[in-house]
Structures are given as C-alpha cells and as structure tokens.
Amino acid sequence: MLENRCCKSCLVFASSCQEERKWAYMYNGKRPREFSESDGCQETKLSKLSSDDSSSDDNNSNASSPQDSGDFLLPGSHGQSGDDSKRSDSSSDTDSSLIHHCSIGLDKPDLVNQSDSDSLSDSVEESPEEQSEDDGENDDSSFSDSPRDGHRSHAGDSSSDLDALIQPIGRDNSISCLIRCSRSDYGSIASLNRSFRSLIRSGEIYKLRRQNGVVEHWVYFSCHLLQWEAFDPIRHRWMHLPRMPPNECFIFSDKESLAVGTELLVFGKEVTSQVIYRYSILTNSWTTGTSMNAPRCLFGSASLGEIAILAGGCDSQGNILSSAEMYNSETQKWETLPSMNKPRKMCSGVFMDKKFYVIGGIGGAGKDARVLTCGEEYDLETKKWTEIPNMSPGRSGAAAEMPAAAVAPPLVAVVNNELYAADHAGMEVKKYDKEGNSWLTIGRLPERAVSMNGWGLAFRACGDRLIVIGGPRALGEGFIEINSWVPSERPPQWNLLARKQLGNFVYNCAVMGC
Structure with a gap:
C-alpha cells in the first residue's frame, strides 16, 4: 500500500503534510526515530527537533495540493483560510506535550479508496479578506466529521492496532493527542486503521473530549428550507450538509432547531x-x-x-x-x-x-x-x-406597537455565564445585569445584519464569542454574513468571519459544541 514506509512507527494526521515525505511522530519535543528513504524501515539515530525543523514543517504544511497531480486529497490537508495557528477552540489553545507535530508524505493515493472519497471530502472556502462577493458557490461537496461505512484500505490495519492506536506511545497517550485535534480532521484520522475509525465513528472520542473539557463550537444554519450549512469559525471553513428528506408539509411548517451532543x-x-x-x-x-x-x-x-x-x-x-x-x-x-x-x-x-x-x-x-x-x-x-x-429584554421602537406574534422570540445568548440580547429594532447589543435584574446597552449590532421584526437574523453564543448571522436586504439571493465579537474585548468590535452567497434570511440556526 505505502511503498518504502514503516507503518508501525507512526500513524498520520493529514492536516500537516511535509514536503520531505517522511513519517514522524513527536514525543515531548523529541523525534524518537528517523527512517531512511532508501532502506525501508531501518532505524537511524535519536534526534531532537530544533526550532528550525518546526518552522520548516509549518512552511511545508502549505505545500501544493495533491489534486494538481490527480491524487486523492484528505480533508484538513489543504485550503485553510486564515492563520494555521487557529486550529480550534480547544486544539489551538491546548499545550500538549505529547505530540507537537505529526506529518506524512503520501506516495500513493490509495490510503483511502477513491470510491469513498465523497464521505471524507469537505468544502473549504477563503476568508472574507480573500474572498470576493461573487465567488461563494464553490462548495458543493458534503462533509462529515467521520466517514461513512465503506470498504477502505487502511494503514496498520491489524488486530494489534486495536488497542494501541499509536503503538509507540500507547492507547492513553494516543487518545490524549486525538482529543486535542480539530474535529474537522477526524474524517482523515478515521481512515488510518480500524481502531481510529471505531473510536471516532462510535462517538467515543467526543465523550472523551467532553470529559476532558475539550470543546469546539461550529455553527449550523439554514438559509434554504431543506438545506443546511455548517461553519467552523476558527478555521473559517464551510461544510455542506446532506439535504434533508423531502416532505412538503414539513417544508412549510414552523420549524425549530437545536444542537445537542453530536446531533x-x-x-x-x-x-x-x-x-x-x-x-x-x-x-x-x-x-x-x-x-x-x-x-x-x-x-x-x-x-x-x-x-x-x-x-x-x-x-x-x-x-x-x-x-x-x-x-x-x-x-x-x-x-x-x-x-x-x-x-x-x-x-x-x-x-x-x-x-x-x-x-x-x-x-x-x-x-x-x-x-x-x-x-x-x-x-x-x-x-x-x-x-x-x-x-x-423587551421590545423597542416600532416592535413595541406590533401584535405579539408578529415579532420574533427574544434574541438571547450566553457567553461565560453572562446573558446578552440583540435588540433588532434599535440595532443594539444589551447585557443582563444579574444583580440589578435589568438590561444595559453596551454597543451596536453589525450594520448589515438586518431582519424582519427579528425574523431571519441569528444571534448565538459560539464558545467565548457572540455570533451574528444575517445579511443586507437585497433582491435575489443576496449574501449572508457571519460576524463575531468576543465580549471580553470591549466595546463591541464585530469581526467579519465570512460572507457567502446563500440568501439573506436565516430560517434556523444552532451551535454544536463537541
């Protein structure tokens, strides 16, 4: 399957590809083994990774895409917008001494069968700074955190792998590494062997993340009646969910949404x-x-x-x-x-x-x-x-005079156990004073996040930040914009995370933290 490689030494994380095409794993900042390209799996000397090596690895992670040569591309290995240091809510900020870097070079595209590539592909788009307003329709592939069932070829697919995961460091240390990886990489990781696939496909990895306080928050929303999009606010990635089952009555009924666990x-x-x-x-x-x-x-x-x-x-x-x-x-x-x-x-x-x-x-x-x-x-x-x-938070302006059912439910969200509200009529952000049992205006909403009496605008907590999803009123499809603000950084300074041509009305929205 993989020519001139020793599969026992390491398992791979596809998000950090090296141009040198070497397999390596890191333990406490050291490179325990290196292997000769020409001599298969012969061991060489122990060596410590220098800062120059780390810098080189980071630069090489932006190497040209394998798609240029017809190779299959694993999700997470290309096209990231924004700074690569922004891995995830948890993985970017967690200081893991177990694995500082993992890398792989693929000589062949058969790590995963080509027939199953759709279930591992994701839709990656540029950040708004790099994106023009007319290029938002280039992500039609479906995305999954972990692959669907299917027949694949897997590196290290033997019974001895089932308990060890990454054999040289043991199962417990392997899991400590995996829970700190971004879940956008789990589709790639699940393709490595049966043990990885079982850990991710069963949902066990998410239980372990929750037990260790490791959480990533993704935004799921719908601007079309049966179609949902997911957005990773750390990596600035768009993911296209499969279309919901068609049901004419369901399409036109009132709908609510909720993200809980991995659902x-x-x-x-x-x-x-x-x-x-x-x-x-x-x-x-x-x-x-x-x-x-x-x-x-x-x-x-x-x-x-x-x-x-x-x-x-x-x-x-x-x-x-x-x-x-x-x-x-x-x-x-x-x-x-x-x-x-x-x-x-x-x-x-x-x-x-x-x-x-x-x-x-x-x-x-x-x-x-x-x-x-x-x-x-x-x-x-x-x-x-x-x-x-x-x-x-009450109603202000014209909304106060409207019939009770004409105005959307309160747009509220909690960040760090503090309650915030979006006043769509006054385009203001308010904060709840627990002691005084009152609401205080602290800033403005993004100017282009318009709504119809609060309908069509999403206001959600996403980890340590507030998210506003909406768009300007326009004829035709229009654009949707995702803005974020970290309340600990006062006053409100909204950061445009992404813009996409989806329509400018949000029907439903939920944030999944897992």
Whole structure:
C-alpha cells in the first residue's frame, strides 16, 4: 500500500503534510526515530527537533495540493483560510506535550479508496479578506466529521492496532493527542486503521473530549428550507450538509432547531403530527428522531453537553403549554420535567450558571395573548422552577406597537455565564445585569445584519464569542454574513468571519459544541 514506509512507527494526521515525505511522530519535543528513504524501515539515530525543523514543517504544511497531480486529497490537508495557528477552540489553545507535530508524505493515493472519497471530502472556502462577493458557490461537496461505512484500505490495519492506536506511545497517550485535534480532521484520522475509525465513528472520542473539557463550537444554519450549512469559525471553513428528506408539509411548517451532543435536531410538522429530523455528525446523514412525550412547536430550548431542555410552546391544537422535557442525545430518550409557573410560546431558552432559563414569549390565548416580560429558572438539582421578573429584554421602537406574534422570540445568548440580547429594532447589543435584574446597552449590532421584526437574523453564543448571522436586504439571493465579537474585548468590535452567497434570511440556526 505505502511503498518504502514503516507503518508501525507512526500513524498520520493529514492536516500537516511535509514536503520531505517522511513519517514522524513527536514525543515531548523529541523525534524518537528517523527512517531512511532508501532502506525501508531501518532505524537511524535519536534526534531532537530544533526550532528550525518546526518552522520548516509549518512552511511545508502549505505545500501544493495533491489534486494538481490527480491524487486523492484528505480533508484538513489543504485550503485553510486564515492563520494555521487557529486550529480550534480547544486544539489551538491546548499545550500538549505529547505530540507537537505529526506529518506524512503520501506516495500513493490509495490510503483511502477513491470510491469513498465523497464521505471524507469537505468544502473549504477563503476568508472574507480573500474572498470576493461573487465567488461563494464553490462548495458543493458534503462533509462529515467521520466517514461513512465503506470498504477502505487502511494503514496498520491489524488486530494489534486495536488497542494501541499509536503503538509507540500507547492507547492513553494516543487518545490524549486525538482529543486535542480539530474535529474537522477526524474524517482523515478515521481512515488510518480500524481502531481510529471505531473510536471516532462510535462517538467515543467526543465523550472523551467532553470529559476532558475539550470543546469546539461550529455553527449550523439554514438559509434554504431543506438545506443546511455548517461553519467552523476558527478555521473559517464551510461544510455542506446532506439535504434533508423531502416532505412538503414539513417544508412549510414552523420549524425549530437545536444542537445537542453530536446531533442536530430539526423540529417541524407533518400532516397530522409533529416530526423530528436528526442529523448526526458520526454518520453524516439524516434520520427520524425520537418523538417527544408531548410534541410541541414554538418552544424555548437550549443544550448543555449531551442534554437539552425544551419548555413551553404549543401543541397541535394551538394550546399554549407550560410543560417541559429533557432530551439525552446518548440514549435518545425524553424525560418529562415539572411544569413551569406560566404557559408560554415563542419564548427563548439558555443555560447559564448550570441552570436552564426560559425568557419572554407570549402567554394567554386569542385576544388575551400578551408579551411576557418575566423569565423562569429551572434548577436541575432541585427540579424546581422559579419565576424571575423583568428578565426579558423587551421590545423597542416600532416592535413595541406590533401584535405579539408578529415579532420574533427574544434574541438571547450566553457567553461565560453572562446573558446578552440583540435588540433588532434599535440595532443594539444589551447585557443582563444579574444583580440589578435589568438590561444595559453596551454597543451596536453589525450594520448589515438586518431582519424582519427579528425574523431571519441569528444571534448565538459560539464558545467565548457572540455570533451574528444575517445579511443586507437585497433582491435575489443576496449574501449572508457571519460576524463575531468576543465580549471580553470591549466595546463591541464585530469581526467579519465570512460572507457567502446563500440568501439573506436565516430560517434556523444552532451551535454544536463537541
């Protein structure tokens, strides 16, 4: 499979290719072995990697693409926009003494069979600084964190690999290295051998990441009714998800979305019942999700790790609900929770200080429908709801005079256990004062992030930053823009991460942290 290479010495990470075409692994800053090109797997001397070697490796990671010569290209090995030092929320900032650098040279494109290349390919686009406004349609390939099932040739595919992963450093050290890699590279890593593939395809690697506090946040959003895009805000990469199953009733129904664990859930309606479609990053495919105990729409929701809570909303007859449920993505089961103090729909949900909050919404029915200014806090330990007055950011300008159901639910997000809101009418960012139980204006929203009474604009927390997704009003498709701001860097200075020709109306948006 790989000519003149010793497969036992190292397994590869395709995101850092060397021009020298040598296999190497690093342990505590040292290069334990080097191999002769002409002599197969003969061992040579021990050597320490100098700073010059590191610099050379970094420069060589930008070598020309194998596609130029017809070779198969593994995801993560090319086309990165922005600084390569920006690996991921976790992998770029974690000081790992286990592996400082891993590299590979591929003489042949048969590490992965060509027939399965689609499931490992991703869509990579330039950063907005390098991108013109008319080149946003060059990413039609699907992306998966890990490959679909298929027949592949794998380096080191033997029973002895199943426990060791990277044999010279052992299984535990191997896993410590893997959980610090960006999950955009996991499709490549899974192609190395059965042990890697099992670790990633089963989802075990994500459980280990969560246990070790290693999290990457990607944004998933839809500007077309059945099509979803994913965006990695660290590497500035776009990923095109498979199209959702066609269902005419579902297409035109009210939909909510929620990312929990390694799943993206989209809630909608069929002819006579509610339905949930579930996208898994482990299989890169959509399936029908498990139904709630009390199906609903127009609810408030938020996730924390592998669990999510949904509260309020209305049933298929339009009755406003006070009930709530908790979902576990690992068991795919729903648990009924105690009911809120007030029924409400079109509300928003967040996790803050390890408690779940539902904010604002509409209470009452018919002519008695009114906007609620209170919020409610659910304590996961005591399993009790507590009402909090004046927790909703309220409505300003023309939005205050509009019918209750004409305005979008509160646009709220939590970063570092601080609650923020986007005032779409005043184009302002507000912060919640927990002590004074009030809202303070701290800055402006991006000027081009327009909406229709709050609809079509996404305002989300993404790790340590706030994300605004929207676009200017324009005829035709228009552009969508992703802006970010790190609240610890005051005042608000919005950074344009990406611009893409997708349309300028966001139907649904969720952030997956795993």
